[in-house]
Amino acid sequence: MKRFVTEFFVLPAYHGDCILIKTFDPDNNEFIILIDGGTSQTFKYSLKKELEDISYINILILTHIDSDHIAGLIAFFNSTLINEIRIDEIWLNNPDMIEIDTGNLISVKQGDTLKTLISQKSPNSILRGISTEDGEIDKCGINFLILSPTPNILNTLYESWKSQSPESLLQNNIGISSVNDDYTKSLVELSQIPFITDKGLNNDIFNASSIAFMLKCPDVSILLLADARPEIIEESLIYYGFNEQKPIVADYVKISHHGSLNNTSQAMLSLIKSDNFIISTNGGTANHRHPSRETIGRIVHNSNRSDQKLNIYFNYNIDDLRYRIGDFIIDADLTNGNWDAEHRNNF
Numbered sequence: 001m002k003r004f005v006t007e008f009f010v011l012p013a014y015h016g017d018c019i020l021i022k023t024f025d026p027d028n029n030e031f032i033i034l035i036d037g038g039t040s041q042t043f044k045y046s047l048k049k050e051l052e053d054i055s056y057i058n059i060l061i062l063t064h065i066d067s068d069h070i071a072g073l074i075a076f077f078n079s080t081l082i083n084e085i086r087i088d089e090i091w092l093n094n095p096d097m098i099e100i101d102t103g104n105l106i107s108v109k110q111g112d113t114l115k116t117l118i119s120q121k122s123p124n125s126i127l128r129g130i131s132t133e134d135g136e137i138d139k140c141g142i143n144f145l146i147l148s149p150t151p152n153i154l155n156t157l158y159e160s161w162k163s164q165s166p167e168s169l170l171q172n173n174i175g176i177s178s179v180n181d182d183y184t185k186s187l188v189e190l191s192q193i194p195f196i197t198d199k200g201l202n203n204d205i206f207n208a209s210s211i212a213f214m215l216k217c218p219d220v221s222i223l224l225l226a227d228a229r230p231e232i233i234e235e236s237l238i239y240y241g242f243n244e245q246k247p248i249v250a251d252y253v254k255i256s257h258h259g260s261l262n263n264t265s266q267a268m269l270s271l272i273k274s275d276n277f278i279i280s281t282n283g284g285t286a287n288h289r290h291p292s293r294e295t296i297g298r299i300v301h302n303s304n305r306s307d308q309k310l311n312i313y314f315n316y317n318i319d320d321l322r323y324r325i326g327d328f329i330i331d332a333d334l335t336n337g338n339w340d341a342e343h344r345n346n347f
Contacts, residue, residue: 003030006217008347010315011046013038015258015284016068017226020050023217025140033215035061035224037072043079047072051081059139060125062092062114063226064210070114077117089126089139090118093154093209129154130211132236141218147236148212148228156202157209183293183326187333190297195265201229207257208232214248223248223272225256230268237271247273247304252347254278255299259291269302278313278347283324291321293328300337310339317343 003024011018018038023031034057037043063069076082092114118125131151137144149157182190201208210226212233225233233256242248253274257263258281277299284290291314300310314321318341321328329341 001030002028004028006220008220008222009050010254010278010280010313010345010347011038011042011050012282012315012345013042013046013072013280014068014282015039015288015290016042016066016072017063017254017258017280018042018047018069018072019224019254019280020047021215021217021222023142023220025142026218029140031058031140031142032056033059033061036063036069036226037074037076039068040071040075042072043075047076048079048081051076051085054085056086056088058088060087060090061130061211062090063212064093064206066206066227069227074114074117077114077121082121087122087125089128090122091128091130091211093129093131093149093157093211132239143214143216145214145216145240146211147214148226148232149209150232150235153201153205153208153232157205160202160205183328185293186336187293187297187300188336190294191266191301193294195230195267195298197229197231197262197265199262201231204229204262207263210256212256214250220252221250223250223253223274225254225263227257227263230256230263230265234265234268234271237268242271244270244304247271250274252276252278254280255291255295257290258284259295260284260288261290261292261294264295264298266298266302269298270304273304273306275306275308276311276313278315280315281321282316283321289325291328296329296333300333300339307338310337312339312341313344313347314341315343315345 006023008021016038017036019035021033025031037047062073130146131149131154132146133151134146207227208229210228212225212228215222215224237248253272255264255277259279279291281290
C-alpha cells in the first residue's frame with residue numbers, strides 16, 4: 001500500500017501505552033510500527049479494531065515488561081488475528097518473559113512465555129534486543145535514535161530477574177507514580193520544585209529498562225519515551241551533543257510513564273524543544289494516579305520552550321480524567337503560559 005502522510009494513533013490503553021504508527025519509506029511504501037499493547041482490555045476494546053485492517057507490521061516494539069504495556073500484546077498473540085498479520089521484526093528486552101494477567105502487576109503463572117507465543121504464532125519474525133549501544137538504527141529510511149535503556153541497566157534487569165522472583169521485583173517497582181499530588185499550588189509554583197525522584201534506578205528497574213527513542217519519519221519526528229527514567233534520557237541526549245542551546249527538536253513528545261511525578265525532570269525537558277506533548281493515561285489506578293500536576297507544570301513552564309503555543313494532548317477525555325483524579329488542570333492554569341489541553345487520539 002502506498003502512503004504519503006504519516007499518521008499515528010495513541011489508543012485508549014487504560015493506564016498503559018499502545019501506539020500505532022503508519023508511516024512510509026522513500027518509495028512511499030507504507031511502513032507500520034506498533035509500540036506496546038496496553039492492558040489486555042486494550043486489545044479487546046481498541047487495538048483489535050485497528051489491527052483488523054492490517055496485514056503486516058514492520059516492527060513491533062515492546063518497550064518493557066510492565067503489564068500495562070505487555071498484556072495487550074499477549075492477548076493479540078493469543079487471538080486468531082495473529083494468523084492474519086505478518087510481523088517482520090520484534091524489539092524486546094527480557095531474559096524470559098512470563099505470561100500474565102492480574103491487571104496491574106505481572107504475575108508468574110503456568111503457560112507460554114511471550115517468546116514461546118512468538119515462536120509458535122510468528123516464527124519468521126526477527127527478534128532483536130535493543131539498547132543505547134545500537135545508536136541509530138535505519139529501517140527503510142526511517143530513523144530510530146535509541147536513548148534507553150543502557151547496557152548496564154539491562155544487565156541489572158537480567159541479574160535481578162535471575163536472583164529474585166518477578167513478584168519481589170514488582171514490589172520494589174511500586175510507588176513511582178503520583179499518589180499524593182499537590183492540587184493547591186499553581187503550575188508555576190510546581191514547576192519550580194526541584195526534581196527529586198523517590199526511587200533509585202535499581203529500585204525502578206522495569207521502567208529504567210524501557211526502550212525509548214527518537215523516531216524520524218519522512219514528514220514527522222516523534223520522541224517516544226515509554227516509561228523511561230529522565231536521567232537516562234538526559235545522559236543519552238547529552239552524549240549525542242544536545243544541550244540547552246542546541247536541544248533535540250521533535251514535532252511530538254510522548255511523555256514518559258503517563259505523566260507521573262518521577263519520570264519528567266526539568267533538566268531533561270531543557271534538552272527538548274517541542275510544542276506538542278502527549279500523555280497516555282485514563283487517570284491510573286487507585287494506588288498510582290496520573291498525570292501529575294507537577295509534571296504538567298514542568299512541561300508548560302520549562303526553560304527551553306518556544307514562544308509558540310504549547311499543546312498537551314491526552315488520549316482520554318479531560319473531564320473523565322478529572323472525574324477519576326480530581327482537578328489536575330483548572331481554568332486558571334490555562335491563563336498563564338500560552339498553552340492548551342486537548343483530548344486527541346489520532347495525529
